Amino acid sequence: MSNCLSLTVEDRQFFQLVSQAAFSNPFSDERDELDRLLAGITGASKETLLLAAVESVRERVGHLQAGGRASLSLYRGEDRRCLELGLLFEQFHVYLSAFDELIQQQADAGDEPCAVPFSAELLTRLREYGFKAQEARHYLAFFYQLRRAFFFIDKLVGQSPSMRRLRCALWNNVFTHDIQRYEVSLWNRMEDFSTLLLGETGTGKGAAAAAIGRSGYIPFDEKRGRFAESFTRNYISINLSQFPESLIESELFGHKKGAFTGAVDQHHGVLARCVPHGAIFLDEIGDVSVPVQIKLLKVLQERTFSPVGSHELKTFRGRIIAATNRSLTELRRDGDFRDDFYYRLCSDVIEVPTLRQQMAEDEKSLDLLLEQLLLRILGRVEPGQVSDVGQTLRQGLPADYPWPGNVRELEQSLRRVLLNGHYAGDPAAAGREVNLHDMVDTGEFSAQELLTQYCCQLYRRFGTYEEVARRARLDRRTVKKYIQS
Numbered sequence: 001m002s003n004c005l006s007l008t009v010e011d012r013q014f015f016q017l018v019s020q021a022a023f024s025n026p027f028s029d030e031r032d033e034l035d036r037l038l039a040g041i042t043g044a045s046k047e048t049l050l051l052a053a054v055e056s057v058r059e060r061v062g063h064l065q066a067g068g069r070a071s072l073s074l075y076r077g078e079d080r081r082c083l084e085l086g087l088l089f090e091q092f093h094v095y096l097s098a099f100d101e102l103i104q105q106q107a108d109a110g111d112e113p114c115a116v117p118f119s120a121e122l123l124t125r126l127r128e129y130g131f132k133a134q135e136a137r138h139y140l141a142f143f144y145q146l147r148r149a150f151f152f153i154d155k156l157v158g159q160s161p162s163m164r165r166l167r168c169a170l171w172n173n174v175f176t177h178d179i180q181r182y183e184v185s186l187w188n189r190m191e192d193f194s195t196l197l198l199g200e201t202g203t204g205k206g207a208a209a210a211a212i213g214r215s216g217y218i219p220f221d222e223k224r225g226r227f228a229e230s231f232t233r234n235y236i237s238i239n240l241s242q243f244p245e246s247l248i249e250s251e252l253f254g255h256k257k258g259a260f261t262g263a264v265d266q267h268h269g270v271l272a273r274c275v276p277h278g279a280i281f282l283d284e285i286g287d288v289s290v291p292v293q294i295k296l297l298k299v300l301q302e303r304t305f306s307p308v309g310s311h312e313l314k315t316f317r318g319r320i321i322a323a324t325n326r327s328l329t330e331l332r333r334d335g336d337f338r339d340d341f342y343y344r345l346c347s348d349v350i351e352v353p354t355l356r357q358q359m360a361e362d363e364k365s366l367d368l369l370l371e372q373l374l375l376r377i378l379g380r381v382e383p384g385q386v387s388d389v390g391q392t393l394r395q396g397l398p399a400d401y402p403w404p405g406n407v408r409e410l411e412q413s414l415r416r417v418l419l420n421g422h423y424a425g426d427p428a429a430a431g432r433e434v435n436l437h438d439m440v441d442t443g444e445f446s447a448q449e450l451l452t453q454y455c456c457q458l459y460r461r462f463g464t465y466e467e468v469a470r471r472a473r474l475d476r477r478t479v480k481k482y483i484q485s
């Protein structure tokens, strides 16, 4: 083409750097380094670096615009791709806070997709730069996805190396480690990338699953000026240990009217309710029976299922995220968790660190979490409140307190401190065993409290819910409920 332009060597190098930054994991150290190079400054905070990097990209694009050289149609090959990514980077950051507002508004509004007031302006801008109409819509949806993923993953606070690794892993789980390939060819083919989240109770597996599930790609519907779905509908979570065996299949696959006694109406299970590009979180997957595992395996392999009592074949278009706090190695060894099911679920296996590990790696972990949790409970945090509450907590607990209930326990301990002014730890924690005789002697405890302590003591001694259930002659689910209460 005679009118084909080339970028100057300096512009090309600059936009190559922008491309690397645009495609790097925002939770990685690499991203900070790239922002530093783009901004041309050292020693600033993460936020200042990003602002300076964005400003320098804006200046560079502004310079090209002033010379009438900011249109993609003027370039070919590598130069065109470099400029394309530079322009996308610039526009993404222009609308960053508008996307954040939209995410908050959508979270409050629930399942009905909100209007996107800035969409027409952004689409026009991208088309003026030379993006085709369909490409512009795709990038608008991609920007929204990027911002949602950042918004939800960033809610998992903590600066310990294990928490930083977790955030990086969650980002990669949504966009893969090669986001450029994801953006070109994988964004609508992620259903077969199933995920297993492992970690003790209360570590944040549910929060991690929600971050992945709410960050799926959602196409933009230009006619309606809205995204095709609300991200609140894109993610469905189900705790499999809540349901008796007889109801699990119905909850998962749904049932036909009259399929069994009590099935007075047709029921849509979670698989049927999952929207395309959506995700289902199967919590406590280690608790499901082998027959249910076989049925779920079939769904993962064939992408079809039938409601209970029906021959109708329905298609499942979503992603599966599953979690367990049980040892899958033991379950697989004992034949309670099928290997073929495991191999279908394990496209990605992510370990969520315990609170103990986070605190051992970074002494500020507790305060960071306290601040986040206090904010959630109280709506705002007074100056000095985090350190006051932290001090009260530390005074009531031994220095090596193991936080067996992890962040969930921390959240409840905070409520206890707010209510009673102190927290003495979970009596079921190792080394702090309560004496059951003393409990009985006081005559102050309910049967349920006694049973809870008895189950906890048996669990510490024998290590599995099954063994506790056998010895206490209780149902395994009841035992688990007591131990986790």
Ligand SMILES: Nc1ncnc2c1ncn2[C@@H]1O[C@H](COP(=O)(O)OP(=O)(O)OP(=O)(O)O)[C@@H](O)[C@H]1O
Binding pocket: 155, 156, 157, 158, 199, 200, 201, 202, 203, 204, 205, 206, 207, 208, 283, 324, 325, 369, 372, 407, 408, 411
């Ligand atoms: N790093 C974190 N930052 C902020 N909040 C967190 C973090 N980790 C966990 N939480 C909060 O702790 C609580 C417990 O987390 P969650 O329910 O996700 O745990 P879980 O691992 O799924 O537990 P279980 O195995 O018992 O289902 C939630 O309110 C969650 O938001």
